[in-house]
Amino acid sequence: MSFRLILTGAPGAGKGTQATAVSQELGIPAISTGEIFRAEIAEKSDIGLEAQRYISEGNLVPDSVTNEIVRRRLAQADATNGFLLDGYPRTLEQIDALDQMLADKGEQIDAMIEISIADEEVSHRLLKRAEIEGRADDTPDVIAHRVAVYHEATEPIVGAYRNRNKLITVDGMGTIEEVRARIVSAVKDHLGLK
Numbered sequence: 001m002s003f004r005l006i007l008t009g010a011p012g013a014g015k016g017t018q019a020t021a022v023s024q025e026l027g028i029p030a031i032s033t034g035e036i037f038r039a040e041i042a043e044k045s046d047i048g049l050e051a052q053r054y055i056s057e058g059n060l061v062p063d064s065v066t067n068e069i070v071r072r073r074l075a076q077a078d079a080t081n082g083f084l085l086d087g088y089p090r091t092l093e094q095i096d097a098l099d100q101m102l103a104d105k106g107e108q109i110d111a112m113i114e115i116s117i118a119d120e121e122v123s124h125r126l127l128k129r130a131e132i133e134g135r136a137d138d139t140p141d142v143i144a145h146r147v148a149v150y151h152e153a154t155e156p157i158v159g160a161y162r163n164r165n166k167l168i169t170v171d172g173m174g175t176i177e178e179v180r181a182r183i184v185s186a187v188k189d190h191l192g193l194k
Contacts, residue, residue: 010117028081031085033087
């Protein structure tokens with residue numbers, strides 16, 4: 001069985017942790033756009049050098065570059081039978097590009113998984129992480145701003161998949177194992193699998 005999934009969640013929702021655990025459980029690669037960028041930049045590939053130029057100038061990497069990096073990654077052999085995307089798509093234009101990449105292969109996204117936790121819990125987790133990791137810049141005001149930016153940027157993307165009946169919202173509270181089990185169960189239910 002193949003799964004073509006997108007994972008989203010607020011900062012501190014446990015997205016990175018769950019991406020790894022869920023991808024292992026479902027037998028598909030977890031693909032983080034941040035990791036792809038770092039790998040392409042380290043390899044000094046044409047697209048990596050182009051991305052580095054924007055990043056070093058403090059600018060966002062344009063959709064055209066991000067889309068090409070994702071297209072190349074999804075063309076790799078390990079993604080043939082599915083993937084779990086983390087950090088992409090981030091714009092409506094990227095959704096259109098992803099749709100086209102997959103349509104060219106006769107495929108489509110099966111679902112977007114949203115790990116849901118209350119904003120107060122996000123603040124609590126990020127403040128705790130800041131304390132543990134010694135991040136002085138993660139103050140309550142900065143965290144509140146990050147959460148507001150997340151909601152503003154993500155709502156159109158989440159809404160697009162909700163409108164397609166492809167949104168799965170999973171309670172992000174509990175142990176890593178509990179949340180992972182909820183995600184895997186919800187994906188299988190959504191796709192009509194036992």
